[in-house]
Amino acid sequence: MPNAAARLAALPPYPLAHIPQKKRELVARGIDVIDLGAGDADLAPPPAAVEVLAAAAREPAMSRYGFGLGYPPFREAVAAFMQRRFGHRFDPVTETLPLIGSKEGLSHLALAYAGEGDTTIIPDPGYNAYRGGTQLAGAEPYMYAITPRTDFLIDLDEVPADVLKRAKILYLNYPNNPTGAVAPKAYLERVVRRCRELDILLVYDNAYSEMTFDGYVAPSIFDIDGARDVALEFHSFSKTFNMTGWRCAFAVGDAKLIAPLVKVKSFTDTGQFMPIQRAAVAALETSASWLPGNLDVFRERRDAAVRAFADAGFTTVSPRATMYLWIPLPDGVPSAAFADALMEAGVVVLPGAGLGAGGEGFFRVSFITSPARIEEAAKRAGKVLDEMRQRA
Ligand SMILES: Cc1ncc(COP(=O)(O)O)c(C=O)c1O
Numbered sequence: 521m522p523n524a525a526a527r528l529a530a531l532p533p534y535p536l537a538h539i540p541q542k543k544r545e546l547v548a549r550g551i552d553v554i555d556l557g558a559g560d561a562d563l564a565p566p567p568a569a570v571e572v573l574a575a576a577a578r579e580p581a582m583s584r585y586g587f588g589l590g591y592p593p594f595r596e597a598v599a600a601f602m603q604r605r606f607g608h609r610f611d612p613v614t615e616t617l618p619l620i621g622s623k624e625g626l627s628h629l630a631l632a633y634a635g636e637g638d639t640t641i642i643p644d645p646g647y648n649a650y651r652g653g654t655q656l657a658g659a660e661p662y663m664y665a666i667t668p669r670t671d672f673l674i675d676l677d678e679v680p681a682d683v684l685k686r687a688k689i690l691y692l693n694y695p696n697n698p699t700g701a702v703a704p705k706a707y708l709e710r711v712v713r714r715c716r717e718l719d720i721l722l723v724y725d726n727a728y729s730e731m732t733f734d735g736y737v738a739p740s741i742f743d744i745d746g747a748r749d750v751a752l753e754f755h756s757f758s759k760t761f762n763m764t765g766w767r768c769a770f771a772v773g774d775a776k777l778i779a780p781l782v783k784v785k786s787f788t789d790t791g792q793f794m795p796i797q798r799a800a801v802a803a804l805e806t807s808a809s810w811l812p813g814n815l816d817v818f819r820e821r822r823d824a825a826v827r828a829f830a831d832a833g834f835t836t837v838s839p840r841a842t843m844y845l846w847i848p849l850p851d852g853v854p855s856a857a858f859a860d861a862l863m864e865a866g867v868v869v870l871p872g873a874g875l876g877a878g879g880e881g882f883f884r885v886s887f888i889t890s891p892a893r894i895e896e897a898a899k900r901a902g903k904v905l906d907e908m909r910q911r912a
Pocket of ligand 1: 559620621622623624647693697725727755756757758764767768769
């Protein structure tokens with residue numbers, strides 16, 4: 521039987537991959553399952569997007585290949601969004617790039633910039649596509665443990681000199697999955713300066729830029745002087761618009777920095793379904809009226825989650841952004857064992873270690889369902905933790 525490539529064996533199983541099957545088994549056993557695992561809300565996308573998608577799907581011309589260019593009004597809407605929201609101008613044709621979800625772009629990016637002998641610097645815990653893309657490209661990931669010690673920020677001064685010398689990409693994601701941390705402007709200025717000095721591509725994953733609360737407004741990396749020379753920024757429709765399954769996202773940045781990714785994609789895909797791109801335009805164009813109501817729902821869920829997990833005996837911090845609580849576990853309670861035990865009680869959470877060894881000692885709760893269900897989940901989690909402590 522043919523063997524899979526060695527680089528695949530070097531990758532761990534994807535942390536969420538087994539959950540749908542496991543959930544089916546639990547449901548078959550009659551267990552009431554509350555899924556707070558993936559960042560995948562149970563809410564509806566903007567109605568305008570759904571209507572446009574349905575109508576566009578009936579037009580034969582919209583069923584043809586989008587190719588790399590995609591649906592040109594999508595690029596124009598993206599450029600208009602970047603201008604309106606952050607005040608930065610991008611050329612729609614050369615400085616914006618439609619993606620089939622930002623995971624697709626983020627994971628393909630390493631193929632464009634890193635290879636044998638190179639390193640990439642990755643937040644640990646962090647979104648697994650950074651590591652996956654790096655290893656599939658034959659490069660070596662350098663995992664930097666982001667912890668409360670550095671406010672969940674990567675301090676490049678702590679990265680060994682030989683790693684920095686070989687580094688081609690630094691992945692940053694603020695607002696951060698899974699910790700909910702945000703990055704101060706002074707930090708971003710320092711990082712941009714260092715990336716310019718070291719000639720490292722700064723990949724700024726801004727998937728949660730619009731999912732913010734309490735008056736916090738997330739920046740673009742392009743707010744920082746000099747960022748255009750070293751940075752690409754990734755945005756997604758998944759979280760902002762409850763459109764996870766649609767697979768629609770974009771990258772923006774200088775044409776010369778985007779071009780290598782355009783080339784990789786020209787060999788690996790032929791563009792997102794154009795009706796989805798047209799629907800995404802509608803989502804962007806109606807966002808001013810639609811987004812605030814959606815964020816109200818998430819804020820209510822966040823507040824319920826913070827309260828309920830605190831009442832259940834956990835230490836909680838209310839995040840100013842994202843859809844996640846990053847909750848510490850008591851010493852001696854391994855995150856995987858806790859998540860497995862909680863799964864048997866019908867609650868899906870993500871063990872911190874599933875997002876990288878640096879995530880050990882924490883678990884992630886996605887506040888993606890109703891306050892009542894979150895409260896029930898927190899009660900079960902408190903009970904499971906008590907039982908584990910008694911046994912320890
Ligand atoms: C930090 C981060 N980046 C990117 C993504 C991927 O989003 P998309 O659905 O656009 O692939 C996620 C999804 O969870 C994420 O948390």
